[in-house]
Structure formats: C-alpha cells, structure tokens
Amino acid sequence: MTPVAIESPPTTDPNPGARPSGVSDPAAAAQSIQLMFDAIAPRYDLLNHLLSAGIDRLWWRRTARAVRPILARPDAVVLDLCCGTGDMTLALDHLRPQPLLTTDPLPLTPVSPILAVDFSRNMLSLAQPKFACRNIRAIEADALHLPFADASIDLVTCAFGFRNLASYPEGLAELYRVLRPTGQIAILDFNQPTGLMGALYSLYFKGILPLLGRLISRDPRAYTYLPESVARFPRPPRMMELIAAAGFTAPTWTPYTFGVAGLYRAMKH
Ligand SMILES: C[S@@+](CC[C@H](N)C(=O)[O-])C[C@H]1O[C@@H](n2cnc3c(N)ncnc32)[C@H](O)[C@@H]1O
Numbered sequence: 001m002t003p004v005a006i007e008s009p010p011t012t013d014p015n016p017g018a019r020p021s022g023v024s025d026p027a028a029a030a031q032s033i034q035l036m037f038d039a040i041a042p043r044y045d046l047l048n049h050l051l052s053a054g055i056d057r058l059w060w061r062r063t064a065r066a067v068r069p070i071l072a073r074p075d076a077v078v079l080d081l082c083c084g085t086g087d088m089t090l091a092l093d094h095l096r097p098q099p100l101l102t103t104d105p106l107p108l109t110p111v112s113p114i115l116a117v118d119f120s121r122n123m124l125s126l127a128q129p130k131f132a133c134r135n136i137r138a139i140e141a142d143a144l145h146l147p148f149a150d151a152s153i154d155l156v157t158c159a160f161g162f163r164n165l166a167s168y169p170e171g172l173a174e175l176y177r178v179l180r181p182t183g184q185i186a187i188l189d190f191n192q193p194t195g196l197m198g199a200l201y202s203l204y205f206k207g208i209l210p211l212l213g214r215l216i217s218r219d220p221r222a223y224t225y226l227p228e229s230v231a232r233f234p235r236p237p238r239m240m241e242l243i244a245a246a247g248f249t250a251p252t253w254t255p256y257t258f259g260v261a262g263l264y265r266a267m268k269h
Pocket of ligand 1: 158
C-alpha cells in the first residue's frame with residue numbers, strides 16, 4: 001500500500017504520552033509501564049500471537065521489508081527500540097547481511113550488530129536466548145535517555161513500543177538526537193480504524209481482548225491498558241505533526257490491515 005501523507009489537525013495536549021489509569025505525571029507513568037511489562041513478560045509472546053491471530057508476525061516482517069535498503073548495508077547502525085521479547089529485532093536481522101554465511105573474499109566487511117533496547121529487564125531476558133548466535137546486542141535502557149552518541153545511528157525501528165513512552169515529543173527528540181543526517185525512523189503501532197473495521201475493532205479490542213488478556217496474563221491492568229493506550233495515542237495526522245515538530249522531514253503513515261496498525265516513517269535531514 002502507498003504511504004499516505006495526511007494533513008494535521010491543530011495541536012492540543014502540549015506533552016502527549018502514555019498515562020496508565022490513575023497516573024498523571026510522566027515519571028510515574030514510565031515506572032508503572034516498566035513494572036507492567038516486567039509482570040506480563042513470561043506470557044507476552046503467547047498472548048501476543050494468540051490475541052493477534054499471528055498477524056503481528058506479518059506486521060513485523062512488513063516493517064522490516066520497508067527498511068530493507070538500510071538493513072542491507074553492512075555498516076548501517078540499526079537500533080530496534082522497545083524490542084521487548086525481540087521478534088521485531090529478529091525480523092530485521094533476517095534482512096541483515098549474515099556475516100557467517102557471506103561468500104565475499106577476505107577482508108570481510110564487518111556487519112554492525114543490531115542494537116536491541118528495552119527498559120524491562122524481564123522482557124529483555126526473554127529476548128536474549130532468541131538473539132543467541134545472532135549479530136544482535138541487547139541493551140537495557142530507557143528510550144527517553146538512550147546511551148548512544150549524537151548522530152550515531154542510521155535507522156531506528158520501534159514496534160508497538162512508542163505508544164508506551166511517557167512523552168512522545170521527548171521520545172522523538174531523543175530519536176532525532178541519535179540519528180545521523182539521512183537517518184530514518186520506522187515506528188509501527190496500533191491505530192483506531194474508522195467505519196466497519198472501527199466497529200469490529202472496538203468490539204474486539206475493548207471487549208474480548210481485555211477479557212482474554214486478563215484470563216491468560218493474570219494481570220488485570222495489562223490488557224485494559226492496551227485499548228486505553230491505543231485510544232490515547234495520537235491519530236496519524238497528529239502523530240505526523242509531532243514527528244515533523246521534532247525536526248523530521250516528510251513523515252508518512254502506511255496503514256496495515258485496514259488501519260488497525262500502521263507504519264510511521266520519516267527522515268532526519
Ligand atoms: C508492546 S511491547 C513491544 C515489544 C516488541 N517490540 C514487539 O513488537 O513485540 C512494548 C515494549 O516497550 C518497552 N518500553 C516501553 N517504554 C519504554 C521506554 N521508555 N524505554 C524502553 N523500553 C520501553 C516495554 O518494556 C515493552 O517491552
């Protein structure tokens with residue numbers, strides 16, 4: 001599907017970000033979200049695949065394909081932000097040059113490892129076995145305070161993590177800081193579709209999913225938080241306004257699966 005550039009509505013909330021219910025300030029929101037992911041980590045993969053009927057795998061692969069030209073460059077420094085249990089990272093890695101399989105004559109071009117960042121230790125510890133024998137480095141860090149130098153990264157991907165940041169403008173500013181000129185962002189996240197798909201989405205996301213999630217995850221907050229966080233997340237026009245305000249050029253949003261999810265892309269000049 002062709003990326004769409006949508007005009008933005010006027011700005012409202014000056015510091016939009018995730019706010020789990022009962023939490024009003026950004027620091028408390030970040031802590032509550034970290035604790036929540038630490039708690040649901042052991043059942044995250046099972047729930048994810050089950051509740052999305054496997055569509056999540058298609059979305060990760062599609063996102064990786066969208067940035068294939070950067071992934072194909074051995075020297076490209078790729079950061080998968082909010083990597084969680086690592087499945088988006090693996091989809092990226094499948095499109096990286098594989099150092100051990102190369103048939104190039106010596107000297108081999110070194111392939112930069114993918115940097116996989118998350119602030120939930122429990123999520124990362126489930127990712128680490130998946131990363132074994134792969135050119136991926138897991139790093140425990142906060143997306144709003146990344147341990148990377150200015151202008152050191154070529155591509156930042158973020159799958160279903162950006163929506164959870166306590167401040168979207170601060171998150172985007174941090175991505176802008178670490179990216180090199182011509183570096184790109186690819187942010188995959190949920191959206192609230194409209195029309196018939198919107199009605200089906202509401203039935204599933206606000207009715208069935210929290211019930212199933214509560215039963216399986218045994219954490220009453222987690223799958224109530226999910227639809228609430230999607231409802232709070234800026235719609236594509238507003239998100240693209242925020243992306244542009246952070247300094248990025250040519251933001252686009254490509255809807256996935258009738259707009260249930262979508263990919264934001266933009267470049268740093
Ligand atoms: C819904 S999971 C997505 C995981 C993975 N990318 C995927 O597609 O399955 C969101 C992840 O974002 C992480 N996260 C949320 N806020 C973060 C922050 N400020 N810094 C780093 N990681 C964060 C959570 O710990 C969690 O692992």
